[in-house]
Amino acid sequence: MSHINSEMSRAVKSTETVRNIKKYIPSFYDRGQRRQLPETQLVWNMLGTGAEILRAFDLVGEWPENYGTLCAAQKVAMGFCQEAEAEGYSNELCSYVRNTLGYLRRCRDSGEVPPEAPLDGMGNPNLLLGSALICEPRYKWFQAIGTHFLNVPQFNDDPVSPPYDADLEDPRLAEHYKTQIRATLLAQISFLEQQTGKKLDMGRFSEIMKNSQEAMKYWYRVLELRKAVPCPMGSEDYFTAIIPFLYLAGDREAVDFYQDLYTEIKDRVDRGIGVIPEEKYRFGWLGIPPWFNMGLFNYLQTLGAVVCVESTYYVGQPVEVDLPDPLENLVERTWKTAQYKQKQGSEINPDICNPGVFSPGVGAGLVKRWVFEYKLDGAIGHRTRSCRATSMGQLHVKNKLAEIDVPMLIFESDMVDPRAWADAQVKMRFQGFLETIDARRSKKFS
Amino acid sequence: MDTLKGLARAKELYLDRRKRVKELKAQGKKVLGYVCLFAPPEIMAAAGILPYRLRGDLKEPITKAHDFVEPFGCPYIRNLFDQDLKGNYDFLDGLIMSHSCDMVQRLYGIWTLNTRPSFKYFVNVPHTLTPWSKEFFKRELIFFREKIENFSGNKISNDQLQKTIKEYNTSRALLRKLYSLRKENPPLLSGTEGLQVLVAGMGLPVEEFNNLLQEVIEEVMSRGQGPPKKTARLMLYGSVCDDLSLIQLIEEGDACVVIDDTCIGTRSFRHDLPETPDPMDGLVTAYFDSFLCPRTDRGPGSARFRYIADLAKEYKADGLIMYIYSYCDPHKFDAPDVSMSLRKEGLPSLILDDDYSLTNLASIRTRIQAFIELLS
Numbered sequence: 004m005s006h007i008n009s010e011m012s013r014a015v016k017s018t019e020t021v022r023n024i025k026k027y028i029p030s031f032y033d034r035g036q037r038r039q040l041p042e043t044q045l046v047w048n049m050l051g052t053g054a055e056i057l058r059a060f061d062l063v064g065e066w067p068e069n070y071g072t073l074c075a076a077q078k079v080a081m082g083f084c085q086e087a088e089a090e091g092y093s094n095e096l097c098s099y100v101r102n103t104l105g106y107l108r109r110c111r112d113s114g115e116v117p118p119e120a121p122l123d124g125m126g127n128p129n130l131l132l133g134s135a136l137i138c139e140p141r142y143k144w145f146q147a148i149g150t151h152f153l154n155v156p157q158f159n160d161d162p163v164s165p166p167y168d169a170d171l172e173d174p175r176l177a178e179h180y181k182t183q184i185r186a187t188l189l190a191q192i193s194f195l196e197q198q199t200g201k202k203l204d205m206g207r208f209s210e211i212m213k214n215s216q217e218a219m220k221y222w223y224r225v226l227e228l229r230k231a232v233p234c235p236m237g238s239e240d241y242f243t244a245i246i247p248f249l250y251l252a253g254d255r256e257a258v259d260f261y262q263d264l265y266t267e268i269k270d271r272v273d274r275g276i277g278v279i280p281e282e283k284y285r286f287g288w289l290g291i292p293p294w295f296n297m298g299l300f301n302y303l304q305t306l307g308a309v310v311c312v313e314s315t316y317y318v319g320q321p322v323e324v325d326l327p328d329p330l331e332n333l334v335e336r337t338w339k340t341a342q343y344k345q346k347q348g349s350e351i352n353p354d355i356c357n358p359g360v361f362s363p364g365v366g367a368g369l370v371k372r373w374v375f376e377y378k379l380d381g382a383i384g385h386r387t388r389s390c391r392a393t394s395m396g397q398l399h400v401k402n403k404l405a406e407i408d409v410p411m412l413i414f415e416s417d418m419v420d421p422r423a424w425a426d427a428q429v430k431m432r433f434q435g436f437l438e439t440i441d442a443r444r445s446k447k448f449s
Numbered sequence: 450m451d452t453l454k455g456l457a458r459a460k461e462l463y464l465d466r467r468k469r470v471k472e473l474k475a476q477g478k479k480v481l482g483y484v485c486l487f488a489p490p491e492i493m494a495a496a497g498i499l500p501y502r503l504r505g506d507l508k509e510p511i512t513k514a515h516d517f518v519e520p521f522g523c524p525y526i527r528n529l530f531d532q533d534l535k536g537n538y539d540f541l542d543g544l545i546m547s548h549s550c551d552m553v554q555r556l557y558g559i560w561t562l563n564t565r566p567s568f569k570y571f572v573n574v575p576h577t578l579t580p581w582s583k584e585f586f587k588r589e590l591i592f593f594r595e596k597i598e599n600f601s602g603n604k605i606s607n608d609q610l611q612k613t614i615k616e617y618n619t620s621r622a623l624l625r626k627l628y629s630l631r632k633e634n635p636p637l638l639s640g641t642e643g644l645q646v647l648v649a650g651m652g653l654p655v656e657e658f659n660n661l662l663q664e665v666i667e668e669v670m671s672r673g674q675g676p677p678k679k680t681a682r683l684m685l686y687g688s689v690c691d692d693l694s695l696i697q698l699i700e701e702g703d704a705c706v707v708i709d710d711t712c713i714g715t716r717s718f719r720h721d722l723p724e725t726p727d728p729m730d731g732l733v734t735a736y737f738d739s740f741l742c743p744r745t746d747r748g749p750g751s752a753r754f755r756y757i758a759d760l761a762k763e764y765k766a767d768g769l770i771m772y773i774y775s776y777c778d779p780h781k782f783d784a785p786d787v788s789m790s791l792r793k794e795g796l797p798s799l800i801l802d803d804d805y806s807l808t809n810l811a812s813i814r815t816r817i818q819a820f821i822e823l824l825s
């Protein structure tokens with residue numbers, strides 16, 4: 004095996020645009036400097052609360068989840084996780100959270116930013132903007148921060164998702180959920196107005212939302228182009244290419260990035276260029292990747308396997324809504340997206356009333372459809388021990404795929420905590436999985 | 450009907466709650482299984498249904514659920530699902546779940562798609578204690594009420610609901626009275642006996658439970674010989690504790706459990722359900738505002754745990770045992786904060802992590818013994 008296959012390696016990206024992402028979104032990478040500017044307010048923010056809102060209030064954001072991925076990639080997350088455990092937090096708890104709590108404990112106990120902290124640390128937030136969406140750890144996280152480390156104002160939004168069997172076409176139910184989405188959004192805005200002393204400029208917000216929609220359109224087109232054989236872009240690029248829409252939705256830079264990525268991928272498809280010269284296996288991916296070892300995707304490629312589509316952070320087809328009031332527009336768009344996602348069979352995925360465009364997973368029905376659309380040989384599920392939210396339901400998807408005779412491999416580790424990683428074991432399981440697929444193929448053709 | 454009374458009857462019901470339910474079913478009563486109080490039993494009872502709170506079977510290893518749900522979710526809820534897969538809830542007419550915690554929410558689809566109950570419903574619950582979230586929950590309860598009306602064929606009038614709430618409040622008052630007998634030293638009622646009564650109540654019509662509570666209170670107050678005096682008085686904290694094993698283990702040693710803060714314990718009856726002109730308002734207050742489950746976001750700070758120290762002091766507990774299930778995010782996140790806030794009050798605590806099987810009984814016993822020694 005080549006050096007690429009070594010334990011815990013970083014990913015080698017395939018596309019020019021993703022390799023150059025730092026040039027497209029300097030504001031994301033130099034946020035450490037930007038928050039030093041006078042009058043700047045720093046908000047620690049959760050995925051799903053809507054980057055557009057931050058933009059509209061000129062807030063500088065820091066995302067503890069993203070910081071977890073950074074610390075993992077730079078191999079310092081384990082130390083922070085252990086610090087959190089020393090504070091009494093169980094090692095079963097979300098490793099993004101443990102990473103933040105451990106980092107804060109170090110800051111508190113030593114009075115300074117730990118020297119190994121990437122990007123000079125996370126800064127001292129003026130506000131915490133959390134979310135009760137997706138999973139309990141997300142609001143428990145800020146609750147713990149507020150209790151143990153930082154006494155700053157905080158707000159958690161609370162968009163509630165309907166169960167899989169609710170009749171979302173029922174107008175009364177629609178109003179019931181939309182009322183909640185609207186109320187929590189308005190409350191978030193009024194919290195930010197109070198804290199920043201600024202009024203939300205609706206004209207500007209409309210512009211930001213337009214940019215965000217445009218970026219999403221290009222991004223979705225990129226995802227659609229990945230249906231091509233050979234696949235023009237794999238997960239090693241995807242999991243970096245998500246950064247603009249997760250953290251900078253609404254910025255012009257995000258539009259430029261996705262537009263250029265689209266052009267590059269379109270060109271690849273037109274010329275029949277794939278991620279690897281000889282594509283033997285195509286997979287769908289479920290779950291958060293192991294951020295400390297993104298080279299895993301390159302390893303798969305050495306075996307001839309490409310991951311063509313991912314359930315985590317999948318955006319789905321952007322829903323077109325055109326209401327004059329930008330907030331109502333957002334509410335309506337959120338609701339229509341929820342309806343769309345429910346139709347895809349979101350039996351376990353609760354995250355469907357999410358004003359930020361973020362999903363920790365998609366429905367089993369959609370994954371089944373992907374098998375045909377993306378011509379998949381199977382699926383790979385990363386069962387992250389400390390994140391129940393994106394792991395639970397993978398078995399359900401596996402069972403659903405079995406109904407159409409499509410195999411799925413579920414392997415276990417973690418998104419941030421490398422202690423959960425067993426390199427030889429994981430690789431053996433991948434190899435075994437590919438052998439099963441080979442065996443199935445020869446059976447089919449014999 | 451059985452002829453046993455009081456504590457003996459509670460014990461009999463603890464050992465087999467299903468027997469009584471089956472009798473009632475034979476008399477034509479509809480029975481709905483429910484997982485958690487966020488789907489208020491009062492609404493079901495007001496429609497003439499028997500709300501049957503599902504109970505785990507700690508001694509039954511999970512075998513079937515593994516095929517449908519990942520191993521590292523809440524072991525308690527997986528145990529319930531496993532039992533349903535094995536047909537242990539066949540006598541139920543339907544299943545009611547709620548967004549108690551994410552684990553329950555996520556399992557709803559997997560559970561109901563693989564067991565296909567004849568009737569199923571999910572009560573949604575927001576996480577933040579804001580006025581709009583309360584309004585949302587109220588609308589959810591209104592929908593739930595309608596759904597139950599359709600299912601039962603009985604319209605639930607406000608009068609009927611208020612009457613039922615009164616009956617449930619009687620239970621709450623009787624339970625508080627029964628618990629207060631544990632303030633004595635030695636307590637007049639052991640933790641083991643107390644839990645048997647609670648579990649018995651999870652599957653009885655409210656009037657029948659109230660009669661049982663009356664009998665138990667009279668028996669306990671009049672009996673000569675109660676539990677013996679022990680060195681340590683303990684409080685039990687955690688989510689669902691519906692099996693005697695742990696409390697028995699504690700009480701076999703030199704300690705007694707005198708008070709709890711658990712889902713089926715004081716959390717559910719510490720306060721009355723407010724009897725409001727619109728009964729739905731009282732239900733919202735009882736089950737959203739005042740129901741102190743860590744799944745609800747009550748903001749930062751440790752003031753939210755003040756009530757635990759207050760209860761411990763009221764019952765003269767010397768320390769707290771936190772019995773927390775593996776992978777239970779709500780409780781595990783709170784655990785360090787609870788310990789911290791109790792430490793400030795001079796109350797030591799011990800965290801026991803269990804996968805709802807108590808298979809590591811020997812090590813748990815040793816830890817409890819060491820904790821009791823520390824207290825003495």
Ligand code: SF4
Pocket residue numbers: 068097098099100137138139140141291363389390391392393418
């Ligand atoms: S979804 Fe998973 S990774 Fe994200 S915050 Fe929740 S538990 Fe952590």
Ligand code: SF4
Pocket residue numbers: 523524525526549550551552553688689744774776777778779780
């Ligand atoms: S024990 Fe915890 S995870 Fe399990 S049902 Fe209760 S609150 Fe949820």
